[in-house]
Amino acid sequence: MAVYWGAACGGCCVSVLDVHEALFDVVAAADLVFWPIALDTKYKDVEAMADQEIDVTLYNGAVRNSENEHLAHLLRQKSKILVAYGSCAHLGGIPGLANFHNRESIFERVYETSESTVNPDKVRPQTITRVREGELELPEFYNDVRSLGQVVDVDYYLPGCPPQTERLVEVFMAIVKGTELPPRGSVVGALEKTQCDECPRNKTENKKIKEFKRPIDIVDDGETCFLEQGVICMGPATRGGCGVRCILGNAPCKGCYGPPISSPDPGAKMMSAIGTMIDSDDEEEILKIIDTIDDPAGTFYRFSLPGSIFRRKLI
Secondary structure (H helix, E strand, O other): OEEEEOEOOOHHHHHHHOOHHHHHHHHHHOOOOEOOOOOOOOHHHHHOOOOOOEEEEEEEOEEEEHHHHHHHHHHHHHEEEEEEEOHHHHHOOHHHHHHHOOHHHHHHHHHHHOOOOOOOOOOOOOOEEEEOOEEEEOOOEEEEEEOHHHOOOOOEEEOOOOOOHHHHHHHHHHHHHOOOOOOOOEEOOOOOOEHHHHOOOEOOOOOOEOOOEOHHHOOOOOOEOOHHHOEOOOHHHOEOOOOOHHHHOOOOOOOOOOOOOOOOOHHHHHHHHHHHHEOOOOHHHHHHHHOOOOOHHHHHOOOOOOOOOOOOOOO
């Protein structure tokens, strides 16, 4: 078994550690041969492995740079089963929000104009820097963030930010047994139904909204559907299977489990849902109500921009 992180925060690796006593079941079934966060295995060690020597690889994180892409191809070659583990590998995730900008604008902000930067010579990272001791190399920073499936063939997608630990154990043990998995290319560890089908909150037919609000703007009663309170909840556009833990923690769904099978683009699905809720037939009033949605692009595509219909902002 191998675990690799691409453009990621590390939360998916932590979720692997969070299996607690179920770790004994995992260890009984597999040896870890590559995991940068926990093992000192080198890339050359993986390159020396026979093709498909690794039974299963959990690749978490998006593909942001040339190193991520190299490891995606390498681990695809060395693995029998490659799992896109977590929202970033599945759909691009939080790093994918960078596709609202391009490489140049990101570098300009980070290395030149941010409030904490003092860089009068406008020095930027270089892929190759020559020093007395030799050459120092950095990965090439790509213009676009891509999901794992946009780079290599993926056998299974396990969504979540991070995936629920219980789902990881279920999927891992199913791979070990080899008899309980759906066709390759499927999303596993999640439901085909939406979060709304699992949500315990009270719902009525009265979803007419005159104003959209942030969670801090309401006094939540802990029982009423967030959408009916005017708070954007991605439940209608998100797969179930996480146990609605955000909802149970009195927070609206953010969409990390990705879209249900019937609606491949969560942003388009959510915008459609929003359109049915606006309580007005007046065009000017409708536009004012829409303007109360805080950061609509970042809200509707928080985890899914690279894997969405339009994939990135054209600049």
